[in-house]
Amino acid sequence: MSLSPLVPAAREPLAALFGPHLAALGQRTAAALESCGYEALLVHSGSLLPVFQDDRTYPFEANAPFKVWTPLAEVPDCFVHVQPGHRPRLLFHRPTDYWYKPAPLPQDYWTAHFEIVPCTDLTAARAALPRSLARTAYLGEDFGTLAAWNVGEVNPPRLIRHLDFPRAMKSPYELACLRAANRLGALGHLAAERAFTDGAAEFDIELAFLAACGQREQDLPYNPIIALNENGAVLHYQVLEKRAPQTRRSLLIDAGAEFGGYASDITRTYAAAAGDFAALIQAMDTLQQSLCAHVKAGVDWREVHLLAHQLLAHVLRDADLISCDPDEAIASGVTRVFLPHGIGHLLGLEVHDAGGFMRSPDGGDIARPEGHPYLRLTRTLAPGFVVTMEPGLYFIEPLLAAARADARARLIRWSRVDSLQPCGGIRVEDDLAVSATGCENLTRDAFAAAHNGR
Ligand SMILES: [Mn+2]
Numbered sequence: 001m002s003l004s005p006l007v008p009a010a011r012e013p014l015a016a017l018f019g020p021h022l023a024a025l026g027q028r029t030a031a032a033l034e035s036c037g038y039e040a041l042l043v044h045s046g047s048l049l050p051v052f053q054d055d056r057t058y059p060f061e062a063n064a065p066f067k068v069w070t071p072l073a074e075v076p077d078c079f080v081h082v083q084p085g086h087r088p089r090l091l092f093h094r095p096t097d098y099w100y101k102p103a104p105l106p107q108d109y110w111t112a113h114f115e116i117v118p119c120t121d122l123t124a125a126r127a128a129l130p131r132s133l134a135r136t137a138y139l140g141e142d143f144g145t146l147a148a149w150n151v152g153e154v155n156p157p158r159l160i161r162h163l164d165f166p167r168a169m170k171s172p173y174e175l176a177c178l179r180a181a182n183r184l185g186a187l188g189h190l191a192a193e194r195a196f197t198d199g200a201a202e203f204d205i206e207l208a209f210l211a212a213c214g215q216r217e218q219d220l221p222y223n224p225i226i227a228l229n230e231n232g233a234v235l236h237y238q239v240l241e242k243r244a245p246q247t248r249r250s251l252l253i254d255a256g257a258e259f260g261g262y263a264s265d266i267t268r269t270y271a272a273a274a275g276d277f278a279a280l281i282q283a284m285d286t287l288q289q290s291l292c293a294h295v296k297a298g299v300d301w302r303e304v305h306l307l308a309h310q311l312l313a314h315v316l317r318d319a320d321l322i323s324c325d326p327d328e329a330i331a332s333g334v335t336r337v338f339l340p341h342g343i344g345h346l347l348g349l350e351v352h353d354a355g356g357f358m359r360s361p362d363g364g365d366i367a368r369p370e371g372h373p374y375l376r377l378t379r380t381l382a383p384g385f386v387v388t389m390e391p392g393l394y395f396i397e398p399l400l401a402a403a404r405a406d407a408r409a410r411l412i413r414w415s416r417v418d419s420l421q422p423c424g425g426i427r428v429e430d431d432l433a434v435s436a437t438g439c440e441n442l443t444r445d446a447f448a449a450a451h452n453g454r
Contacts, residue, residue, distance in 0.1 A: 014110075014260070024171060028166050029041060032163055036156065038153075038159065040136040040137075043069065045077065063140055064350045091128055092106070138155070162361040165355050165358050168382070168385050178386055181221075184264070185446065187450050188209040192209045192226070192251075202239070203241065206226050225237050226251070226253050228241070229245055229250055230421065251270045252267065252269045262348060263348070264442070269425075280426060285428050288429075290311065295432050296434060297385075297435065301375075305375050308339070309336070312338065313335050332408055333408065336371065342374045383435050384434065386432065390429035395420055400412075
């Protein structure tokens, strides 16, 4: 991992925090292995995926179960071998290659905690492992020669649940990485906002974001959503138009940065001019902040999601977008026309982090509320959870068309919808670290620091 010069003085605290993080990870891994009947764990960083009939590969993404052990997010075919009671071993892939530059042996704040073994290829990696892996669980892709390694089990579901469940509770080290990812993301967002104000096309706004984060697209935790005008109504809008539109009305940008393998996930919406859409953005920002104020340990996330629909019903009525009272807007499903996605999700090594539905490591899953099929988190919040809070209000043509065609049609003020639809939609998204008494807003703090030039 390259620590960005954009995050000043990050190394010292990371060095102090990594040891306790690794010790706690080792303890809970030992407990999970024992409970599931294994003696050791072998985790693969991932394989390079070749392009069909070509000698190129797709951009590499290290697997999250590997990244929880080391911030080494860029090197394929590495392994972490964990045997409780022993220092974890990192089998570091160091091929003899004159086509690509092999990654240098890592030396950083985390490396003293590992026994690092350079391996030229998979055969060398196998030779560096114990002769028998019969009681070892393996996590990762089933690469071609894995069958001959005779591991005890490949990706055992019960062990994966035992490892994923506690990943929701972030360690102080992980929180430091998530803060840094937010600081980088905020720098990108401020540059993107300036590019929008200057009249840039979607493509150029992305370039401004990348330059300010100091990351290229494949380093980011997800492809940015950069949507001008009506494109903001496409929830996972993926196009980057190279030409600026004739009329510039709005920008919805959902983009995050990466630090130490951890993701930020940040959305802002801007209006080009004062007016009804700008006022609606302000109302959604206020709504988002009141939802954030409800977040603390012990809160059932499904309740937060349902509360968002109650608050949204009031925003819709105040903006004259509906003609019914808020209770009827919820009962009839009208709020779901305007907000069809979940209110937020776990965040960490993956932008939609693992384990969002688990009741307990062994205890099955918690169902989503009826009629809300896209919610990605149903657990009760605990200290250390990091979640996104991302209410939205969109003018999505297929959902509006369906509402126009049924009983919901009389509840919606279509002239207001028609006048705002060219602005696409609004989403305001922050990353929150949950504590016993409330939450730390990693994203607002990062914007404040960026504004102050810190
Ligand atoms: Mn998100």
